[in-house]
Amino acid sequence: MPRDRIRLKSLWDRITDAEEAALHVRDGMTVGMSGFTRAGDAKAVPAAVAARALHDPLKITLMTGASLGGNVDRELTEAKALARRLPFQADPTLRSAINRGEVMFIDQHLSETVELLRSRQMGPVDVAIVEAAAITEEGGIIPTTSVGNTATFAILAEKVIVELNLSQPAALEGLHDIYIPTRRPHRDPIPVLQPESRPGLPYIPVDPAKIAAIVVTDRTDSAASILPGDADTAAIAGHLTEFLQSEVRKGRLGPSLSPLQAGIGSIANAVMQGLADGPFSGLTMYSEVLQDCTFDLFDAGCLRFASGSSITLGAERQRDVLNRIEHYKPKLVLRPQEVSNHPEVVRRLGVIAVNTALEFDIYGNVNSTHVGGTHMMNGVGGSGDFARNAYMSIFVTKSLAKGGTISSVVPMVSHVDHCEHDVDILVTEVGLADLRGLAPRERAATIIRNCVHPSYRELATDYFKAASARGGHTPHLLEEAFSWHLRLRETGSMLPREMVRA
């Protein structure tokens, strides 16, 4: 069976077990692994590396596409095998180690990692460990449910270890479009002119001599940890749908809008699902992670085509989509994240970008990463690739977190991932703020009126008034800008004690 999928027969003798393959990974190495938001990650060899590290200490720099599934990041962290980690993660154990300063985490715009490797500003890559659905006659690697940074890792690595995953349908072949930008100073335009463009190859071209080991596995991708929508996400979706409809009425957008990008997480997923209730048709996505919402929109008949870098689904959707992959395949393409997120393409296509904020401030600056300004949640991911270059950059969040003890709209964000210039529209369940063409003082008035939860509205208004009296293009009271965050730390709530009692 596995041999059917290794069409270059001279590679058959590279089949080995995970423990053996893991020996290629040694202390001090830089390792590139497949995997993007739990999809298409290498499953067996990384676990074997972690198991070995428990008794035979080693430290590596681990690069991936984005977050991994299974318990790979946890196991490697527990085995103290991670010296450095980039460009994204979403594992609680690793997150704690990062926040204790034990693992050096390099949080990057997801389109940039391989650009840095290619120009030798980072690297070299010693070993690439990549999941495959098959290997072609020439030794080309067919990825599975994600492309991420896998292609460039494999192309640049000294050695490649392939995990051939039999649980991934062979019919995934043909889903991928592997286009690698040419090298500077002779780089050509990226020939992606619409979401469905396919300028690349359906496999990752690697020299078969570099394939050092092939490990056969059959574990499925970890299911997405997405929560179902609720009244708040429905309200956010409602505001957004209404707004997009009004843009259509004004003639700024057609009924198929512009290609859509949707960030990771429960909120963005629920919001996109909500578009199915709008009057839109012939929608397209030019996104990064294709979540459940993508397939809901397909099934609702309003989505025509989706381009992404990974397919990350809940358990039920995952079985369904993989079983019916031939049905969905003509409407899908998976690309390297460098291309799915490329500023050039995002700007050319005029993407409408919808990403989630942890918190934003009354002037429209967004924090997507740092809880309390200091503690890393996941990473900036692709949000900056999209928000800066989008036709329209939208950020969504619930107005409250942690039972109302946190307002997600604050006087000043404790960390800035997206500055006001990169934020056009903000939405909470309270309402939508259209910031286009507004100066900071106008933004503040709009955001406080439309997005802040009523329980924090007066506090926010007071801050803005007092700050405005002191003057400035962007009025602030620096001595009070973080007072809500400090109160939270001291009292457990951003609300002053007398208001909590009331």
Place this chain on the structure above:
Amino acid sequence: MPRDRIRLKSLWDRITDAEEAALHVRDGMTVGMSGFTRAGDAKAVPAAVAARALHDPLKITLMTGASLGGNVDRELTEAKALARRLPFQADPTLRSAINRGEVMFIDQHLSETVELLRSRQMGPVDVAIVEAAAITEEGGIIPTTSVGNTATFAILAEKVIVELNLSQPAALEGLHDIYIPTRRPHRDPIPVLQPESRPGLPYIPVDPAKIAAIVVTDRTDSAASILPGDADTAAIAGHLTEFLQSEVRKGRLGPSLSPLQAGIGSIANAVMQGLADGPFSGLTMYSEVLQDCTFDLFDAGCLRFASGSSITLGAERQRDVLNRIEHYKPKLVLRPQEVSNHPEVVRRLGVIAVNTALEFDIYGNVNSTHVGGTHMMNGVGGSGDFARNAYMSIFVTKSLAKGGTISSVVPMVSHVDHCEHDVDILVTEVGLADLRGLAPRERAATIIRNCVHPSYRELATDYFKAASARGGHTPHLLEEAFSWHLRLRETGSMLPREMVRA
């Protein structure tokens, strides 16, 4: 004489005076003017609008390429004629009005303004007022020392007023390349593959019927207000030159480096001039404003070609360059700022971007715009277009400002224009911090060691130590993050009183 330059004879009868032409500008209108960093701005009609507004009140939205010369922004501000101003300015009187909240200033990435107009997210443009060196047989407008947003303003405007400036050499014709990106959803790649690419027209195509008035002028551009270099800028240039040399030695860059962008201001100008002392040859620029440094590098024989959106020079250089424009013309092109700053092209060419920070923090976040977090200086300009998409993003500043009472390296910047992800290299006269591939804690150690002025180094170290003890990926003490800024406001210095005395 002027008629020689109006080659479409049917336009001769549109010649009028500035006062008459100014009548086309009426209360409530949106006006787009030529002008980019003092170069190629309309000089007579805006002054006439301001003069009229003194007795006949009107308020307009004024859009330009970037800052204007002469006293146009001051006069319009004093006449209370500005309701809204975008996307950049650098005038002390206007700046004060913005900071008092009297003029709504919309600070934008310079590549984005016309994108918003084209997609009708802003606008419409009622009147465009543009300086020209000539009008072609078909009514095409030949710009002068800048292109900025002039082309799109003129193309989209209901009416166009041309200022034919006889002080600008007729030989400027042929210097410009007017390429306008095609409309979405059918946008083609921007066909700029190297700094010298010329995919566009040498003039701005407009329907001659829209040309409502032609005013003949002869005032020269305002000279740049650039200060000469000093020991600090020489030290910054020295660190940067040494660093770039070491990149060449490591084989990451060739001796002609990668196309260079240099931000506005005295420091960036002095730093670029310093490159003439390096061992580089065949350099190119893909920049926005071409300052004195560009022509110094040409004359030193190390610059091969420069692409920009304006030529903004000191008085002496201006006379020299305009007199010898035929000599420089084959090595120069001026483009719309949408193209000079286009993320697609900046990323494709692999630009090395050098911009100036007002302040940066120990983690590498940069503030380019807001003094004390609240008061607008000039605007973000093109710095974000370049920094996000550059091959290498460099920010420079002197480590101290205002006689040492201000440290330009602070625990936390009071406003973020460029987040740590967009900042690779920081340079002060103290030294250079190479942040590539570093996690925040490593960045802090490097920045404190290499960039902070010795008089603030212990303070910065203490902050970082105390913050690190509290934990987090990016350690901070939110209650003290702005303590230096607050001390400055309270005592006139960021240094604690006991240290000032010592």
